[in-house]
Amino acid sequence: MSTSIVLFTRDLRVRDNPALAAACRAEHVVPAFVFDDAILNGPFAAPNRVRFLLESLADLRASLRDLGGDLVVRRGDPVAEAGRLAGQTGARSLFITDERSAYGTRRLGRLRDLGIEVSAHPGVTVVPPGALTPASGDHYRVFTPYWRAWDAARWRPIASAPKAIRLPSGVEPGSLPELADLTSGSASPDPVPGGEREGRRRMTTWLREAAADYDRAHDDLAADRTSRLSPYLKFGCVSPLELAKAGPDGFRRQLAWRDFHHQVAAAFPALAVEDYRPRGHRWNDDEDALAAWRDGVTGVPIVDAGMRQLRREGFMHNRARLITASFLTRDLGIDWRHGLRHFNDLLIDGDIADNAGNWQWVAGTGNNTRPGQVMNPLRQASRFDPGGDYVRRYVAELAGIEGSRVHRPWTLPASGRQASAYPPPIIDIE
Incomplete structure (x- = not known):
């Protein structure tokens, strides 16, 4: 047999x-x-x-x-x-x-x-790394032409699940270890549960109830209308191909970004440690500022909300990832590798290719065609959390401040702050 x-x-x-x-x-x-x-x-x-x-x-x-x-x-x-x-x-x-x-x-x-x-x-991935190559090189260095090739590619058919599996006799399956047997430290208190069944349940619910609104609402921090399927994609609990075939155009584009970073990492294996496009950055060595950023006590509410969501859930909204990464690398001038390591320490969906590719994109050392782009945290907050609900959800010290004023608590009179424990901004961002 x-x-x-x-x-x-x-x-x-x-x-x-x-x-x-x-x-x-x-x-x-x-x-x-x-x-x-x-x-x-x-x-x-x-x-x-x-x-x-x-x-x-x-x-x-x-x-x-x-x-x-x-x-x-x-x-x-x-x-x-x-x-x-x-x-x-x-x-x-x-x-x-x-x-x-x-x-x-x-x-x-x-x-x-x-x-x-x-x-x-x-x-x-939906399309394997190396399956799409430009005429001028071994991989795509810019996303837009990759997206066009990706969207036009013929995808493999979805594989059928097996109807039965016969294990040979005499094989001892073995036991699954406990968490403490494999790693030290504590997991986040509010994580999503793992597994294909949970992933498919969430995928089915999202496709039925929220996917049609994805293109309009996926950047709305407070609404939290993203799929939240990234951990299940990281571990292969759900199929990226199934999602690409079923999801809306805007979501398919996000899956194409994921594939894009994977093909970059396959061609440039040092993506997590070396600048993809060195630009002569002189990074600041500020341990206090880095610690404040990690702990979510920078005094910039939208940044602190993102960092506290990360610590609480092992997840961060994608727009908040961009804001917090830009603040670290552009406002504080701290090396993107410090941010990458912290995200790797906490993200359930922490993926070498995606994480490093996105950090380098924000820092201006990667595949961004506008390497000087800076995301002002206050303007980002005004646009993507206009009512301040995202900040109030994760920054308890500011829960009593109403409306958009929560994004600038340092401008309120002391009697109206109700946030004496919340620090002032560590840098001037006005």
Whole structure:
């Protein structure tokens, strides 16, 4: 009887999972996930993401069991563990979702040295990195021409979910670890739950109730009309292709931005540590200002609201991400890499390509065609939180200030501030 291994990585779903669908052509399938020590011992094993990962794996295991299979859980080097499973089960083929980070590329190369057939399949992005290239180079450096090519591309068909999975006999599935076994520190108090079932529930609800209003309302901070599906995309709990086919044009454009950053990172693997387009920046070394920004006590309400949402939820509204990043790099003049590291510490959806690409875009070192662009936080607040509801939601000291005055509490008389604990701005932003 033929046996295949499907090695899950960033594709924690059974629906539209081409690697899983291909593996299930064999009579027996070993669905496996390896807790990779190289990642768990690095900066990307943040408590928020590890918690979401564990919940997503528990949900994936339940779905596989419903199909008659199970999730085989191991810890260590994923290549070595895959080799052991192949030896134990007689598997002659391994299927994996193609992930084009520098680490993912090295892992795929090592898997191909195991002596079994290894097949990599799409699924992390709508259009795989490298599938679209300009005539003048190996990747697109500007988004607009990439968007035109992306929108005109032929997309793969959605893969069918397997109807049944048969695990070979004698394979011990293993137990899922606890959060404390994998990472130190505490997760945010108000995170979204992980898993494909929750992701699909949220996707279905958003598409039915809010997607039609996305183009108009997605930048409205207080309305919070974004999809909030980014954590589920990060871990592959929902399919980006399904979303692209079902979502409105404005949302599809955001998915194209995601794919754009992935193809940039595939071509420039140092995106998270080196300027994509060096412009001779001389960054400020101001530890006090950096600490105030991290803690959400800069005295600029719209900035502090975003930073406190990040700490509370492990998530930040996309418009607030732009505002807080611009404030750090443009107003405070602090190196974008400090901001990137802090976001990586807390974001559930923290993705190397997206996070680094967006930080460099804001800082003027990346793919922004207007590298001198600055987002004035007060003008941004007036435009995207005109009533001040977003600020009041996250900055408790300002909850008693009515209307748009909440964005300039330092201009109110002391008797009307009701915010004696809230600090004055650390810089002049008027």
